[in-house]
Amino acid sequence: MTAAPLPQATILGYPRIGRRRELKRAVESFWAGRISEPELQQTAAQLRAATRARLVELGLPAAGAAVPESFSFYDQVLDATLAVGAIPSRFGAPTGSDLDTYFRLARGDAEHQPLEMTKWFDTNYHYSVPEIDGETGFAANATALVEQFREAQEQGIETRPVLVGPVTYLLLAKASDAAADGFDPIDRLDDLVGVYAALLEALAAAGVSWVQLDEPALVSDSLRVTREETLGLVERAYAVLGGAGTRPRILIAAPYGNSAAALTRLGALPVEAVHADLVRGSLPDAALADGSLAQAFAGTQLVAGVVDGRNIWRTDLRGAFAQLTQLTDAGIATVVGTSNNLQHVPHDVRDETKLEGRLRSWLAFADQKVEQVAILARGLAEGAAAIEPELAEVDRVLADRDAAPGVHSDPIRARVAASGDDDRTRVTEEDRRAAQQDLGIPHLATTTIGSFPQTPEIRKARAAFVRGEIDEAAYEGFLREEIASVIRLQEEIGLDVLVHGEAERNDMVQYFAELLDGFAVTEHGWVQSYGSRATRPSILWGDVSRPAPMTVRWSEYAQSLTDRPVKGMLTGPVTILAWSFVRDDQPLSDTAAQVALALRDEIEDLVDAGITIVQVDEPALRELLPLDRDRQAAYLDWSVGAFRLATGGARAGVQIHTHLCYSEFGEIIDAVDGLDADVTSIEAARSRMDVVQPLGDHGYSRGIGPGVYDIHSPRVPGVDEQTELIRIAAARIPGEQLWVNPDCGLKTRGYDETVASLTNLVLAAKAVRAEA
Numbered sequence: 001m002t003a004a005p006l007p008q009a010t011i012l013g014y015p016r017i018g019r020r021r022e023l024k025r026a027v028e029s030f031w032a033g034r035i036s037e038p039e040l041q042q043t044a045a046q047l048r049a050a051t052r053a054r055l056v057e058l059g060l061p062a063a064g065a066a067v068p069e070s071f072s073f074y075d076q077v078l079d080a081t082l083a084v085g086a087i088p089s090r091f092g093a094p095t096g097s098d099l100d101t102y103f104r105l106a107r108g109d110a111e112h113q114p115l116e117m118t119k120w121f122d123t124n125y126h127y128s129v130p131e132i133d134g135e136t137g138f139a140a141n142a143t144a145l146v147e148q149f150r151e152a153q154e155q156g157i158e159t160r161p162v163l164v165g166p167v168t169y170l171l172l173a174k175a176s177d178a179a180a181d182g183f184d185p186i187d188r189l190d191d192l193v194g195v196y197a198a199l200l201e202a203l204a205a206a207g208v209s210w211v212q213l214d215e216p217a218l219v220s221d222s223l224r225v226t227r228e229e230t231l232g233l234v235e236r237a238y239a240v241l242g243g244a245g246t247r248p249r250i251l252i253a254a255p256y257g258n259s260a261a262a263l264t265r266l267g268a269l270p271v272e273a274v275h276a277d278l279v280r281g282s283l284p285d286a287a288l289a290d291g292s293l294a295q296a297f298a299g300t301q302l303v304a305g306v307v308d309g310r311n312i313w314r315t316d317l318r319g320a321f322a323q324l325t326q327l328t329d330a331g332i333a334t335v336v337g338t339s340n341n342l343q344h345v346p347h348d349v350r351d352e353t354k355l356e357g358r359l360r361s362w363l364a365f366a367d368q369k370v371e372q373v374a375i376l377a378r379g380l381a382e383g384a385a386a387i388e389p390e391l392a393e394v395d396r397v398l399a400d401r402d403a404a405p406g407v408h409s410d411p412i413r414a415r416v417a418a419s420g421d422d423d424r425t426r427v428t429e430e431d432r433r434a435a436q437q438d439l440g441i442p443h444l445a446t447t448t449i450g451s452f453p454q455t456p457e458i459r460k461a462r463a464a465f466v467r468g469e470i471d472e473a474a475y476e477g478f479l480r481e482e483i484a485s486v487i488r489l490q491e492e493i494g495l496d497v498l499v500h501g502e503a504e505r506n507d508m509v510q511y512f513a514e515l516l517d518g519f520a521v522t523e524h525g526w527v528q529s530y531g532s533r534a535t536r537p538s539i540l541w542g543d544v545s546r547p548a549p550m551t552v553r554w555s556e557y558a559q560s561l562t563d564r565p566v567k568g569m570l571t572g573p574v575t576i577l578a579w580s581f582v583r584d585d586q587p588l589s590d591t592a593a594q595v596a597l598a599l600r601d602e603i604e605d606l607v608d609a610g611i612t613i614v615q616v617d618e619p620a621l622r623e624l625l626p627l628d629r630d631r632q633a634a635y636l637d638w639s640v641g642a643f644r645l646a647t648g649g650a651r652a653g654v655q656i657h658t659h660l661c662y663s664e665f666g667e668i669i670d671a672v673d674g675l676d677a678d679v680t681s682i683e684a685a686r687s688r689m690d691v692v693q694p695l696g697d698h699g700y701s702r703g704i705g706p707g708v709y710d711i712h713s714p715r716v717p718g719v720d721e722q723t724e725l726i727r728i729a730a731a732r733i734p735g736e737q738l739w740v741n742p743d744c745g746l747k748t749r750g751y752d753e754t755v756a757s758l759t760n761l762v763l764a765a766k767a768v769r770a771e772a
């Protein structure tokens with residue numbers, strides 16, 4: 001370990017999808033058999049080379065491991081699975097190349113279900129969940145890490161390999177189906193640490209001077225162990241890794257939350273650098289003041305994550321610099337960094353040539369964040385005066401943002417301020433139930449979650465409209481025909497509560513963002529969602545209001561075609577925030593209330609147009625739950641409050657539905673109840689209705705639609721299978737509360753399988769109804 005300390009500027013990672021989503025195209029071409037593995041590898045190598053060169057150009061030094069090597073073909077947790085050889089035995093003996101194995105785990109094949117995917121901490125990024133048991137045969141495989149490092153060396157850039165750390169890896173894993181009862185993956189920590197030691201040795205042998213091990217488990221209260229236990233596990237693991245003879249220097253990173261309470265103990269570990277997220281988190285003031293932090297960090301560098309890697313706003317450089325000097329004044333060896341891997345932000349604001357110039361000047365995507373890190377590092381090296389022009393420039397930009405039209409609207413603010421508990425409270429459940437009798441909804445009513453298949457024809461028509469090849473009248477005519485056919489189809493299938501099918505929506509958030517004031521949409525602002533998939537979050541920059549109705553004409557038209565009720569379909573305030581880049585100059589609760597009021601007006605207009613059932617989707621309610629337990633109550637309070645503000649104006653006879661995309665909401669069950677929706681649909685088919693029991697035990701008294709049809713695969717569930725699931729649910733909660741629906745929307749499915757599956761769903765509901 002003769003290597004030098006880290007240079008004063010670094011980032012934890014950089015987007016890997018490519019500025020124009022080149023990786024997506026290459027990977028999908030490879031899957032489709034259109035390009036070979038060497039061709040895919042070549043594209044990936046070019047992307048990595050371009051990334052490294054770009055990072056150096058933006059101000060990270062080429063020498064000294066400032067540049068992270070954070071490429072991934074699909075997912076960083078899956079990369080770790082391959083690196084530690086934790087291939088679940090259910091996949092059989094590996095055949096083909098490492099990359100074949102990798103993609104087989106990610107995507108499954110004819111005989112194998114893929115690894116499950118779930119959300120990465122409180123982000124909208126999904127990772128592939130490792131499956132571990134007592135027999136998992138760990139074995140170090142540093143090939144990919146070493147190859148990429150060498151590739152960089154040839155380019156004249158010294159990089160720092162990045163890997164998910166052993167504690168986080170096991171805490172994010174699940175016990176495989178083969179595991180013994182009571183087994184927890186973390187039981188294998190000592191074995192896994194041995195494998196990491198072997199990886200480190202291989203990296204050192206290849207000349208790697210620094211390695212970054214990501215341990216975000218340190219900041220989460222939502223794992224299977226307490227935060228204190230996690231810290232203990234980290235201490236145990238790194239005592240071993242730090243003590244290993246031949247190894248690179250180690251940087252432990254703790255992104256996504258607050259590690260302040262653990263920082264002194266982390267600084268005392270036998271590693272050479274520790275990262276703290278100082279955007280979501282803070283510095284331990286007392287330990288800073290009494291010198292104990294500095295003492296713990298003697299001989300250890302602190303990578304201060306002062307540039308926000310989760311959002312797209314220009315950093316308040318003066319504030320960030322003040323945080324940094326607090327550390328340096330205390331005598332701590334400080335490196336300027338980002339709060340987290342920049343994989344959650346798009347590449348480059350400079351590509352957004354169509355964004356209004358003033359708004360654009362307030363923004364910073366990944367490339368701009370790297371520049372900010374470099375500026376701050378120069379300030380540390382040369383003194384504040386050296387970067388005063390840059391600090392002053394940001395002061396000016398932030399003042400401009402604050403004063404710009406649309407950022408603060410008095411009428412909108414007054415309306416939020418005037419809204420009270422009354423506006424968030426509907427009449428009692430009993431009164432609503434009585435009033436909703438008039439809707440004539442049968443026992444075990446059948447419905448869907450909203451979207452019907454987005455066919456190539458729909459996409460083609462939308463693209464033609466966006467390009468100006470067909471006019472608005474032609475496009476609207478096309479959508480009306482689409483709605484008419486979806487209504488006819490649902491009547492033929494025999495569903496009870498119909499939907500208009502959402503053909504007009506490109507995306508459930510962007511559609512609303514384009515129609516609300518206070519939002520902007522980007523052209524190239526893609527961020528990876530999972531694997532080869534990316535989303536383009538909208539930018540919520542100003543006070544939000546609704547200049548005109550957004551969905552009324554579609555719902556009204558659909559309702560005019562049928563005697564059965566058609567559900568109005570809206571995306572809820574929390575989900576709109578979660579899947580956008582949201583202004584950071586006011587509390588989220590204020591922004592959510594503004595969005596809620598816009599939706600409240602939309603519901604009023606829907607009801608005036610004759611719609612009697614309105615669904616407000618909140619699939620992101622769980623996702624935004626803070627990792628920090630101390631912050632959860634406040635979050636649940638405002639998020640539930642926003643939903644209630646959106647829906648609270650609906651009269652008793654109007655039935656409010658909501659949809660939650662996932663079933664793991666143990667921690668937020670009170671909040672789900674608190675939404676006070678008349679009917680809640682949830683994913684449940686894959687877990688075979690596991691979610692129903694806790695809701696029943698909780699005394700949940702309103703309608704529940706646990707999904708009986710797993711829409712994540714093209715498989716058509718039979719009548720018997722769906723009947724069985726309805727019976728299981730009916731055994732756990734009173735049948736009067738039960739609705740019958742798929743797990744989620746059908747937009748990714750084809751029509752043949754959709755029709756077959758829904759036909760079976762209706763038959764299954766009828767079968768169970770007949771038993772009653």
Ligand code: GLN
Pocket residue numbers: 449450451502508569617619659660661744745746747
């Ligand atoms: N109404 C939406 C749909 O059906 C809900 C999608 C979601 O929950 N992600 O597509």
Ligand code: ZN
Pocket residue numbers: 449619659660661662743744745
């Ligand atoms: Zn869903």
